Structures are given as structure tokens and as C-alpha cells.
Amino acid sequence: MPDTKISVIDCETTGLGRHDRIIELAIVTLDPRTGIVIDEFETLVNPGRDVGPTQLHGITASMVGLAPGFAEIAPAVASRLNHTVVAAHNLNFDRRMLDYEFERADVPVEWGRGICTLSLTGLKLAHAARALSIPLAEHHRAIQDARVSASILQEIGCPDEQTACRVGGAESRHACRTMRRDAFGMPLETPLRRWLDSACVPSSADACVEYFDLLDHVLSDLELDEDEAAELSRCQQRLELRRSEVQAMHLAYFQSLRIAALSDGIVTEQEWSMLHSVARCLGLPQDAIPAVSQSVAPKDLSIQPGSRVCFTGSAVGDDGQALNRSSLELLAASCGFQPVSAVTKSRCELLVASDPASQSGKARKARAYRIPIISVEDFLRLVHARA
Numbered sequence: 001m002p003d004t005k006i007s008v009i010d011c012e013t014t015g016l017g018r019h020d021r022i023i024e025l026a027i028v029t030l031d032p033r034t035g036i037v038i039d040e041f042e043t044l045v046n047p048g049r050d051v052g053p054t055q056l057h058g059i060t061a062s063m064v065g066l067a068p069g070f071a072e073i074a075p076a077v078a079s080r081l082n083h084t085v086v087a088a089h090n091l092n093f094d095r096r097m098l099d100y101e102f103e104r105a106d107v108p109v110e111w112g113r114g115i116c117t118l119s120l121t122g123l124k125l126a127h128a129a130r131a132l133s134i135p136l137a138e139h140h141r142a143i144q145d146a147r148v149s150a151s152i153l154q155e156i157g158c159p160d161e162q163t164a165c166r167v168g169g170a171e172s173r174h175a176c177r178t179m180r181r182d183a184f185g186m187p188l189e190t191p192l193r194r195w196l197d198s199a200c201v202p203s204s205a206d207a208c209v210e211y212f213d214l215l216d217h218v219l220s221d222l223e224l225d226e227d228e229a230a231e232l233s234r235c236q237q238r239l240e241l242r243r244s245e246v247q248a249m250h251l252a253y254f255q256s257l258r259i260a261a262l263s264d265g266i267v268t269e270q271e272w273s274m275l276h277s278v279a280r281c282l283g284l285p286q287d288a289i290p291a292v293s294q295s296v297a298p299k300d301l302s303i304q305p306g307s308r309v310c311f312t313g314s315a316v317g318d319d320g321q322a323l324n325r326s327s328l329e330l331l332a333a334s335c336g337f338q339p340v341s342a343v344t345k346s347r348c349e350l351l352v353a354s355d356p357a358s359q360s361g362k363a364r365k366a367r368a369y370r371i372p373i374i375s376v377e378d379f380l381r382l383v384h385a386r387a
Contacts, residue, residue, distance in 0.1 A: 004164045005038075006030040006115070006153065007084040009094050010146035016093065016217045017227035021072060022101055023059050024181065026142035027080050027163040028150045035154045041080055042143040050055030056216075057140045057182070067179040067357030075107040076176040078167040081109075085162045089125045089149045089214045091116035101287055102167070117152045120159070122209050124216075128152055141181060164179060168318035176236045180260035207250060210323065215253050222277035250282040262290060290357055303350055303382070305336035310343050312362040313354030313376070323376065330340050352379040 008149045022045050029039035043069035044059065051059050070354040077098075088094040091114050101146070102109050121128040125145060129136040134151045138144045214235055218228045233356075236246055257278060267275075267290050275289045309332050311325045323331075329339035340348055343365040351366040366373050 004033050004157070005032050005084045006150075007081050007165070008146050008150040008153070009081075009098070010088060010142045010149065011094050011097055012057040012140065012142050013048050013097050013130070014049060015228065016097070016214065016231050018100055019227065020052070020097070020100075021045070021049060022097055023051055023064055024142040025073070025077065026146040027077070028143075028146045029080065029084065030150055030153065037150060039148075039226060040143065041076065041178075042146075042180055043068065043073060043176075044181060045073065055090065062183065064179075068177050069276075070101045071105045073176045074102065074107055078102075078107055078109075081165050082167040083164050086165045087113060087115035087117065087149065087153060087158075088110060089116070089128075089145065090118045090154070090210065091234075092210060093213065095215070108168035109165045112165045113161060115158055115162060116163070117149045118209055118213060121157060123151065124213065125149070132156075143180075207241060211235060211239060211241070212247055215250075218236050219278055219281055222274060222281070224281040231352070241355065250284060251288075254278055254282055254284055254288060256287070258290060260296070264358070267291065270356075292386045301321075303337065306338055307349045308338045308340045308347055308377075309350045309352060309368075310340050310348050311352045312360050312364060315375055328376065328379075331383060332379075343369070343371060345371075352376055 005310045006029070008028040008030065010026050011022045013022050014020045019248070024042070024044050026038070027040040027153055029040045030036065044064050046067045046069045048069060051057075051064060054060055068182070075361055076387055085262045086095065095111055095114065097218050099109065106291060117128065118124075121131070125148060126136055126139055128134075129148050129152075132152060132155045136144065153203055214232065218224060218232060227252055241249075254275075258275060272289060272291075276286065278284075279286060279289055282349075311332075314326075332339050343351055343362045346367075348366075351371055351374055352375070353360070353364060354376050356373045356375050357364075363373060365371075
């Protein structure tokens with residue numbers, strides 16, 4: 001460990017351009033002698049604009065509505081970073097987004113020489129955590145990702161020749177109002193988040209690792225706007241990537257998502273649509289996209305009163321409230337269906353899943369037994385049609 005305290009940072013953002021904003025920030029401070037965590041700071045941040053790709057970071061507009069703006073937390077952030085070595089998993093990204101926020105708050109900062117655990121490991125955070133047997137319970141939550149990055153440093157140690165960050169107007173400790181994500185519960189998993197977390201970087205080269213991580217941010221909403229395209233271009237120039245190298249990276253990135261989509265043996269219409277969007281954004285030919293699998297559940301599926309229905313996962317109802325399995329079972333019973341707790345060949349006629357492409361044990365059994373699988377949304381439509 002360096003002789004100076006280490007501040008491990010992570011931020012969730014509305015996007016990756018100069019006009020995008022931080023919507024969640026965490027700082028985990030490590031003791032320079034022992035490597036032990038001595039301080040943690042986390043808060044949601046009100047960006048004063050839309051929150052961006054909720055399907056990636058799990059943060060909604062209602063969650064940041066009463067959160068402090070960055071200007072309100074800037075003194076507390078500055079006091080924690082000042083005179084510390086700054087570390088992050090993809091340090092260039094987190095540092096750049098904080099640069100934009102400090103600039104808006106009129107706070108000068110000199111970053112010094114920090115530590116990038118993405119470069120040290122050559123692995124995306126979820127893969128690095130798995131390789132080092134570090135638990136990662138809530139990926140894309142700032143405090144959890146910062147803790148994992150800190151644990152990576154504790155496991156593999158820090159490189160030499162680090163220098164401390166200096167932040168203007170941060171000579172004393174500042175307190176501020178914060179709002180943590182705990183009050184809002186666990187974010188629902190989406191297929192895109194699962195793909196991005198599972199897709200592997202096909203090279204350990206620093207330029208490839210950094211560029212792939214940037215693609216995760218750019219494609220998190222399955223769109224490529226002008227600001228994002230410009231940021232990709234700047235990154236390509238900074239990393240001195242040739243056009244042929246960029247094209248090869250785009251193809252490798254797409255193939256890694258394709259492998260993730262096919263890992264359960266099926267490609268749903270939703271997965272095909274997402275792959276189509278990624279291919280379009282990356283300028284890839286459509287013939288690279290695998291065909292939609294034969295649907296396990298026919299579109300004209302109808303279930304009779306008394307049919308035995310099993311549920312897996314959770315969802316959000318029309319009113320925005322979470323629907324857990326108990327709530328769904330009560331709804332099914334009120335409509336004349338028989339909820340069952342397990343998928344068996346003879347005692348289950350339908351599986352309702354938050355994501356029909358789920359790889360849960362129940363979903364795998366349902367496919368093996370040719371039991372129809374439908375989404376919670378389709379089940380709710382079916383129930384409402386019977387009402």
C-alpha cells in the first residue's frame with residue numbers, strides 16, 4: 001500500500017458525455033498501512049435531468065427526487081479525496097465524470113497518479129470479483145462496486161509510484177446531507193444487465209479493456225447518440241486505435257453478448273431485438289444475429305381455471321409497486337389458478353418468470369419438460385383479460 005490513504009471511488013451516471021451527470025457516488029477510504037476500510041461515503045445525487053439507463057444502474061427518477069445535488073455534496077467529496085491516492089475500476093471514466101461535476105461546482109482538482117483496478121486485472125468488475133472470490137451482491141450500485149474495487153486492491157496490492165490528489169477548498173472535513181439507495185430495495189435484474197455483466201473482454205490489453213468498458217456505458221440504453229459517438233471517437237484517438245482495430249473490437253464485443261444470449265440455449269424475441277440494436281449501434285451486419293428460438297410459450301396460450309402455475313423472480317405492477325412471488329400467487333389464486341412452489345413434469349402447467357430467458361433452476365426444468373414460460377407482464381395481461 002502507498003504511504004497515503006487510498007480513496008476508492010465509483011459513480012453511476014446518466015451517460016458518459018460532458019453534459020451527463022453523476023446520479024450516485026461512493027467513496028471507500030483505505031488505511032495506507034493496513035489496507036483496512038476506515039471510512040465510507042455514499043449518496044444518490046439529483047442530476048437535475050433524466051436519470052439515463054435505469055435498466056443498467058437501477059436508479060429511477062423518483063429515487064433521486066429528494067437527493068442532494070452535486071454542488072451540495074462537493075465540499076464533502078473534496079475533503080475525502082484531498083491528499084489521497086484515488087483508485088477506481090476504470091479510473092479514467094470515474095475521474096472524468098467527477099471532473100465535469102467539480103468544474104460545474106467551481107472546484108479545482110489535480111488528480112495526481114491514481115490506481116485503475118480495471119487495468120491491473122484486465123477484467124470487468126464482475127469477472128475480477130469472481131476470479132478473486134470476492135462477493136459482488138449488487139453490481140452497478142456505487143458503494144458495492146467501490147467496496148469490491150477496494151477488496152481487489154487488498155488482494156493484489158497496489159503498484160508503485162502513486163501520487164495524491166489535491167482538491168481546492170478542502171482543507172477541513174465537511175458533512176452534508178446524503179440519501180442512500182437502501183430505502184428503495186433491490187433493483188430488478190434485466191437481460192441487458194445480465195449480459196453486460198457476463199460478457200468477457202477478449203483481450204488483456206489495456207486499450208481493449210478500457211474501450212470495452214466504455215462500450216458497456218454507451219450501449220446500456222441500446223442507443224448511440226451524437227455525444228456518445230463523439231466520446232467513442234475521442235477514446236479511439238486517445239488510445240491510438242486504428243479503424244481495423246475498432247472494427248475488430250466491435251465484432252468481438254458483439255460476439256461476447258451473442259454468447260451470453262445463447263448461454264441458456266434459446267434466443268427470445270426480446271433478446272433478438274437487443275442484439276439487433278447493439279449490431280446497429282456498432283455498424284455490424286445483421287446476419288451476425290442468431291435467429292429467435294421456437295417460442296416455448298405460444299402467443300395464443302390460454303390456461304384453464306384450476307391450472308397449476310409456478311412463479312420465479314419478481315416484477316413491477318402497473319402502479320410501479322414491486323410484485324413478489326407471494327403477491328403473484330395471491331393474484332393467481334383469486335383468478336382460479338392453483339399456485340405451486342416447484343416445477344414438476346406432472347404437477348405444473350405454466351411457469352411465470354420476471355424474465356422468460358431466466359436461467360433459474362425452475363426455468364431450466366420448465367424447458368426440459370416443455371412447460372410454457374411466460375413473462376409476468378403477459379401473465380398480468382392474461383389475468384386482466386379474465387377479469
